[in-house]
Amino acid sequence: MSSVLVVMEQNAGAWHRMSWETLAAGQEMARQLGVEINGAVVGADVSALASELASKRLNRVYAVTHDLLGQYSPDGMTAALEQLIRKTAPDFVLFPHTYQVRDFAPKLATRFGQTLVPDVIGYRLSGQDLVLVRQLFQGKLNADIRFKSDGVRFASIQAGAFRAEAVEAGQAQVETITPDLNPGLIRTKAEEPFREAARAVDLSAAELIVSVGRGIGEKENLPLVQELAEALGAELAASRPICDNGWLPMERQVGSSGQTVAPKLYLAVGISGAIQHLVGMKGAKTIVAINKDPNAPIFEVADYGIVGDLFEVVPALIEEIRKVKG
Amino acid sequence: MKILVAIKQVAARDSQFKVDASGHWVEESDLSFEINEPDAYALEEALQLKERHGGEVVALCAGPARAVSGIREALAKGADRAIHIEVEDLTQFDALGVARLLAKAAETESADLLLTGLQSDDLGYGQTGVILAELLGVPHATIIMAVEKQDGSIRVKRELENGWFQNVTLPLPAVLAVQSGISKLRYATLMGIKKAKSKEIRRLTASDLGVPPSLNIVMERVYTPEKTKRTELLDGDPKQAAAALVEKLKFEARVL
Numbered sequence: 198m199s200s201v202l203v204v205m206e207q208n209a210g211a212w213h214r215m216s217w218e219t220l221a222a223g224q225e226m227a228r229q230l231g232v233e234i235n236g237a238v239v240g241a242d243v244s245a246l247a248s249e250l251a252s253k254r255l256n257r258v259y260a261v262t263h264d265l266l267g268q269y270s271p272d273g274m275t276a277a278l279e280q281l282i283r284k285t286a287p288d289f290v291l292f293p294h295t296y297q298v299r300d301f302a303p304k305l306a307t308r309f310g311q312t313l314v315p316d317v318i319g320y321r322l323s324g325q326d327l328v329l330v331r332q333l334f335q336g337k338l339n340a341d342i343r344f345k346s347d348g349v350r351f352a353s354i355q356a357g358a359f360r361a362e363a364v365e366a367g368q369a370q371v372e373t374i375t376p377d378l379n380p381g382l383i384r385t386k387a388e389e390p391f392r393e394a395a396r397a398v399d400l401s402a403a404e405l406i407v408s409v410g411r412g413i414g415e416k417e418n419l420p421l422v423q424e425l426a427e428a429l430g431a432e433l434a435a436s437r438p439i440c441d442n443g444w445l446p447m448e449r450q451v452g453s454s455g456q457t458v459a460p461k462l463y464l465a466v467g468i469s470g471a472i473q474h475l476v477g478m479k480g481a482k483t484i485v486a487i488n489k490d491p492n493a494p495i496f497e498v499a500d501y502g503i504v505g506d507l508f509e510v511v512p513a514l515i516e517e518i519r520k521v522k523g
Numbered sequence: 524m525k526i527l528v529a530i531k532q533v534a535a536r537d538s539q540f541k542v543d544a545s546g547h548w549v550e551e552s553d554l555s556f557e558i559n560e561p562d563a564y565a566l567e568e569a570l571q572l573k574e575r576h577g578g579e580v581v582a583l584c585a586g587p588a589r590a591v592s593g594i595r596e597a598l599a600k601g602a603d604r605a606i607h608i609e610v611e612d613l614t615q616f617d618a619l620g621v622a623r624l625l626a627k628a629a630e631t632e633s634a635d636l637l638l639t640g641l642q643s644d645d646l647g648y649g650q651t652g653v654i655l656a657e658l659l660g661v662p663h664a665t666i667i668m669a670v671e672k673q674d675g676s677i678r679v680k681r682e683l684e685n686g687w688f689q690n691v692t693l694p695l696p697a698v699l700a701v702q703s704g705i706s707k708l709r710y711a712t713l714m715g716i717k718k719a720k721s722k723e724i725r726r727l728t729a730s731d732l733g734v735p736p737s738l739n740i741v742m743e744r745v746y747t748p749e750k751t752k753r754t755e756l757l758d759g760d761p762k763q764a765a766a767a768l769v770e771k772l773k774f775e776a777r778v779l
C-alpha cells in the first residue's frame with residue numbers, strides 16, 4: 198500500500214512546533230494522492246508522545262525506540278530511519294525543515310540513492326506524483342521541482358508554509374519499532390546543549406522594534422538607525438549579517454538562530470526578508486519595510502512599504518516622527 | 524593538517540534576476556559573481572586552523588570557467604592550491620550529483636578535514652556537505668560556529684535553534700558545514716593576490732572523475748513568486764513617503 202510518512206521531531210519529550218505543520222502538509226498530500234498517512238517519532242522513550250500522535254488522523258504511528266536514540270546523533274537517527282523506511286516502504290517521507298533535519302536528512306536520502314528536496318513551501322499534484330515548490334536565491338525566485346528517479350521521495354517542509362491548526366484528529370494504532378543499533382555506529386559525541394551568557398536585552402518584550410540589515414552598508418552608518426529607534430522609542434534589532442560582523446551584539450539578532458519577537462511595530466530597514474529572518478518576526482502586528490529593491494521578499498510580509506534608498510528615507514522619517522511626537 | 528574547503532561561486536547578493544529562455548535557471552550573462560558567503564567563512568576557518576596547527580589548505584570548486592575568479596580569490600587569501608572541477612552547466616547535477624563530484628575529487632586528496640559552507644545562496648539546498656560526508660563514509664557536523672582541533676579528533680560548537688549551542692566531538696577525518704559569522708573574514712592582500720598567480724589550480728572534468736550528470740530531482744520551472752500579500756506601498760519622494768508612513772503609524776497602526 199502506498200503511503201506518506203511524516204517524521205515528527207521531538208527534543209527531550211517536547212514536540213518541535215514545526216512537526217505539526219509538516220503533519221498537516223502530509224495529511225493533505227496523502228488525502229489528495231489517495232494513500233495512507235503514517236507518522237513516526239524517534240527517541241529512547243517516546244510512548245507518551247506516540248500516544249498523543251495517535252490521536253491524529255493517521256493510519257499508523259511508529260514509535261521508533263532505542264536507548265541509543267535518547268540523544269540525537271546523525272548516525273543513530275539515520276540508521277534508525279533507514280531501517281524504518283526499508284521496512285515500511287513509504288513513497289514520500291516528509292520532515293520539518295529544522296536544524297536537526299538539515300543535519301541528518303540529506304544523509305538518509307543518500308542511503309537510498311535519492312536527493313532530498315529541502316525547504317518546501319508548497320506543492321501540486323501531478324498524477325500520482327507531487328511537484329514541489331521551493332525558493333531560490335533567498336526567496337527572490339521560486340522553483341517547481343519534480344522527482345525524476347524512482348523510489349522513495351524525501352522532502353522537508355519550510356517553517357510557516359502549512360498551518361499546524363489544520364492537523365486533523367483521528368485515531369491511529371501505535372507500532373513500536375526497535376531498530377538494530379549498536380554504540381559503535383555512532384561516531385560523534387555530543388555534550389549538553391547550552392546558552393551563551395544571559396541576554397541583557399529581551400527583544401521579545403519590546404513593543405516597537407527598528408531592525409537593521411545589511412542594506413546599512415557599514416558599521417559607521419548605524420547611528421542613523423539608532424537615531425530612528427530613539428525617535429520612535431523603539432528597541433534596535435538586526436538581521437544576522439549585522440551581528441556576524443560584530444556591528445551589533447548577537448543578542449539583538451532576530452530570526453531562527455536569534456530571538457523571536459512579536460512587537461506592535463517591526464520596522465525593517467535594509468533587510469531582504471530571508472526565511473530565517475522572517476520566522477523570527479512574522480508575528481509582529483504591523484510590519485514596515487524600507488528597501489531599495491521592490492522585489493525584496495520582505496515586502497511579502499510587510500503591511501506598509503517604502504521602496505527607496507534608506508539613506509534618504511530614514512532621515513526624512515526621523516524628521517516626520519519628531520514632528521508628530523513633538 | 525590537510526584541509527579541503529568547498530567553495531562555490533554564486534551570483535552577487537544584490538543581483539536582480541531574470542529567468543532564462545529555458546525557464547529552468549536564470550540569465551547569467553549580466554550577473555556578477557562572488558564566493559558563497561558561508562564558504563568564505565569556511566575558508567577563513569581553514570586558514571586559521573592552518574595558522575595554528577600547520578598543514579595545507581586546498582580549495583575545491585565545481586563550476587564553469589567563470590568560477591576561476593572565485594578560486595583565485597581563495598588562493599589570494601591564503602589557500603595553498605586549488606582543484607577546479609570544470610562543469611559548464613551545474614544545473615545538470617543536483618545536490619547528490621555535485622556531492623559526488625566533490626567526493627571523487629576529495630578521495631584523491633585524503634584530507635583530514637573537509638569544510639563546506641552551510642548553505643549556498645543560490646540553490647539554498649543546505650545539504651551538499653552532509654551528502655559528501657555520507658559518500659566519503661566519514662562523520663560530519665553542521666551549523667558550525669567554532670572549531671577546536673584535538674589529538675585525532677575535532678571538537679566543534681554547533682548552533683541549535685533559538686540561541687542554543689552544543690559542543691560535539693568527531694573523529695578525523697570529518698566534514699564540517701560552517702555557518703556564516705564563525706570569525707572575521709580577512710581581505711586578500713596585494714602580496715596575496717600576486718602570489719596567487721603562481722599557485723596551482725588542478726583542472727578536472729566530470730568525466731575525468733567518472734561522474735556522469737545526474738538528477739534525481741529536476742527544476743522544472745523557475746519563476747518570480749506571485750505576490751500573495753498586498754503591501755501598501757507609500758509613494759512619492761522620501762519626504763512624502765515618510766510623511767505618509769507616519770500618518771499610517773499614527774492613525775492605522777496606532778503606534779505613535
Ligand SMILES: Cc1cc2nc3c(=O)[nH]c(=O)nc-3n(C[C@H](O)[C@H](O)[C@H](O)COP(=O)(O)OP(=O)(O)OC[C@H]3O[C@@H](n4cnc5c(N)ncnc54)[C@H](O)[C@@H]3O)c2cc1C
Nearest residue numbers: 410411412436437452453454455467468469473489490507
Ligand atoms: C541556518 C541559518 C540560520 C540563520 N539564522 C538567521 C537569523 O536568525 N536571523 C537572520 O536575520 N538571518 C539568519 N540567517 C541568514 C539569512 O538566510 C539571510 O542571509 C539574512 O537574514 C540576510 O540578512 P539581510 O537581509 O540583512 O541582508 P541581505 O539579504 O544582503 O539584504 C540586504 C537588503 O538591503 C537592501 N538594501 C541595500 N542597500 C539599500 C539601501 N541603500 N537602501 C535600502 N535598502 C537597501 C537590499 O535590497 C537587500 O534587500 C540564517 C541562515 C541560515 C542558513
Ligand SMILES: Nc1ncnc2c1ncn2[C@@H]1O[C@H](COP(=O)(O)O)[C@@H](O)[C@H]1O
Nearest residue numbers: 529530585639640642643648649650651
Ligand atoms: N559547485 C560547488 N562547488 C564547490 N562547493 C560546493 C558546490 N556546491 C555546493 N558546494 C558546497 O556545499 C555547501 C552547501 O551547498 P548547498 O547544499 O547547495 O546549499 C556550499 O556552501 C559549498 O561549500
